[in-house]
Amino acid sequence: MKIVTWNINGVRARIGNLLHWLQEANPDIVCLQEIKTVDEGFPRLEVEALGYHVETHGQKGFNGVAILSKLRFDEVNRGLPGDASDEHARFIEGVFSTDRGALRVVSLYLPNGNPADDPVKFPYKLAWMERLHRWAQERLTLEEPLVLAGDYNVIPEPLDARFPENWVNDALFQPVTRQAFRRLKNLGFTEAVRATTEAGGVYTFWDYQAGAWQKDNGIRIDHLLLSPEAADRLSSTAIDKHVRAWEKPSDHVPVAVELSLAAA
DNA sequence: ATGGTTGGTAGCCAA
Numbered sequence: 001m002k003i004v005t006w007n008i009n010g011v012r013a014r015i016g017n018l019l020h021w022l023q024e025a026n027p028d029i030v031c032l033q034e035i036k037t038v039d040e041g042f043p044r045l046e047v048e049a050l051g052y053h054v055e056t057h058g059q060k061g062f063n064g065v066a067i068l069s070k071l072r073f074d075e076v077n078r079g080l081p082g083d084a085s086d087e088h089a090r091f092i093e094g095v096f097s098t099d100r101g102a103l104r105v106v107s108l109y110l111p112n113g114n115p116a117d118d119p120v121k122f123p124y125k126l127a128w129m130e131r132l133h134r135w136a137q138e139r140l141t142l143e144e145p146l147v148l149a150g151d152y153n154v155i156p157e158p159l160d161a162r163f164p165e166n167w168v169n170d171a172l173f174q175p176v177t178r179q180a181f182r183r184l185k186n187l188g189f190t191e192a193v194r195a196t197t198e199a200g201g202v203y204t205f206w207d208y209q210a211g212a213w214q215k216d217n218g219i220r221i222d223h224l225l226l227s228p229e230a231a232d233r234l235s236s237t238a239i240d241k242h243v244r245a246w247e248k249p250s251d252h253v254p255v256a257v258e259l260s261l262a263a264a
Numbered sequence: 265a266t267g268g269t270t271g272g273t274a275g276c277c278a279a
Contacts, residue, residue: 009279010271034279036272061272062279112279153279207279208269251270251279 001098001261003029003105004240005149005222007205007252011035011066015043017246021254022050025240028070028263029096030254031107031149035064042066059089065107065150071096071263080108082131090128097264100145100233108132108150113171122171125153129180137187139227145261146227148189151252153221154181156191159200160220172221190231192224192257197237205252206244213244222255233259 004027008014011032022030030052035042039058047054052068057078067073075095080086090109095102110132113125132148139146155173158164167173185191193202203218212218226234240254 013271034271062277114279210268212268248270 001029001103001259001263002027002256003031003147003149003224003259004254004256005031005033005107005151005224006254007033007109007151007222007250009034009036009250009252011042012037013248014250015046017243017249019046019050020246021240021243022047022052022068025254025256027256029094029105030068031105032066032068033064033107033109033151034062035066036062037064055092055094057089057092063089063109065090065092065109067092067094067105067107069094069096069105074102080128080131081135083127086128098145098261099264100229100261102144103230103261104139104142104144104146106146106148106150108148108152110150110152110154112153113177116169116171116174122174125171126176126180129177129184133180133184133187136184136189140188143229144227145230145233145259147230147257147259148225150223151221152181152223154178154223155219155221156181156194156223160203162201162203162217162219167219172219185225188228189225190228190234192226192234193220193237193239193255195231195234202239204239204255208251222252224255224257226257230259233261235260
């Protein structure tokens with residue numbers, strides 16, 4: 001079972017890349033972020049034609065997440081609980097049947113939070129992380145395979161940036177941001193790429209600006225957190241870096257895990 | 265220190 005997360009930065013602008021990549025990578029479940037469209041604007045027919053079920057949590061103009069799956073959805077939940085006034089579309093959960101029972105997969109787009117001294121944006125990021133922490137704590141009691149995949153907008157450690165000194169004033173690398181991510185992990189999750197890759201120099205995002213891609217000035221901010229029951233089945237991870245060199249690329253690339261699970 | 269680019273939208277905002 002191949003599960004992939006990809007911040008696609010506008011699914012309508014990226015539909016050609018998405019279809020090409022789906023055929024090349026042949027994933028079972030895809031978590032997309034920043035689809036930047038309402039549900040009705042998602043290019044659903046083209047994706048369904050490749051054999052995928054599509055569930056979205058869209059929003060006009062920005063944010064928006066989706067899950068594409070070859071497996072039928074048994075259940076779909078939209079929105080992160082804990083703040084009824086939060087209208088950002090950043091969270092969708094799908095439940096699937098496998099040979100090991102239920103599999104839960106979340107596509108999440110954690111708030112960016114910049115600028116880090118903003119009185120609204122940064123506290124919103126930290127509050128969202130606290131809500132995610134509470135939600136994850138509750139889900140872990142189910143003792144099921146669970147994959148929390150998405151754009152976390154968190155650089156976990158200095159080795160996750162080519163030039164960490166450039167990020168010390170950024171919301172993605174604040175000590176309190178990194179601590180919140182660590183606390184989430186410490187509930188019992190395995191961060192899949194870090195668990196399978198000791199080395200630094202592994203990135204998932206390169207800014208469009210200032211030739212960041214050409215200089216390999218990247219950061220690793222797209223992560224998959226695995227519950228113990230999912231981590232038990234982890235066989236490999238991969239980052240589809242070559243997609244960043246395509247025409248009209250997203251600034252993020254797909255990040256994949258292979259789990260020893262089969263559709264039921 | 266600043267500026268650099270892209271998507272969505274029709275202003276600039278978000279990143």
